[in-house]
Amino acid sequence: MTQAGALKSSQIEHSEEVAPVASFTTRLTTEQFDALSRCANSISLRFDDPRIVDALIAGGYAQRGVAGVITVTPRGYEYLRSGR
Numbered sequence: 001m002t003q004a005g006a007l008k009s010s011q012i013e014h015s016e017e018v019a020p021v022a023s024f025t026t027r028l029t030t031e032q033f034d035a036l037s038r039c040a041n042s043i044s045l046r047f048d049d050p051r052i053v054d055a056l057i058a059g060g061y062a063q064r065g066v067a068g069v070i071t072v073t074p075r076g077y078e079y080l081r082s083g084r
Contacts, residue, residue: 028061028079036061040072040080 028036035052039045039062045053053070056062061076072080 026059028056028059032056032061033080036072036076037080039070040077045070 029052031049032052032055035045035048036056039056045062053062056076057064057070060073061079062070063073065071
């Protein structure tokens with residue numbers, strides 16, 4: 001699946017029209033921000049909606065590691081520090 005196919009306009013809020021390849025300088029939805037915050041606090045995202053987790057990974061805010069464990073990337077921590 002291509003990056004453009006991995007994200008849908010409903011997954012990440014955009015202030016502008018969605019480009020063919022999604023720009024990852026977008027604001028996260030409330031649900032995505034909450035999931036990223038929980039992940040940063042070492043709370044598993046195992047039972048979260050896979051679309052939310054996939055959007056965080058595609059946006060570079062999180063990564064899938066060994067055994068499918070989701071961790072926050074430096075970009076994700078920066079986003080959390082910025083307070084949205």
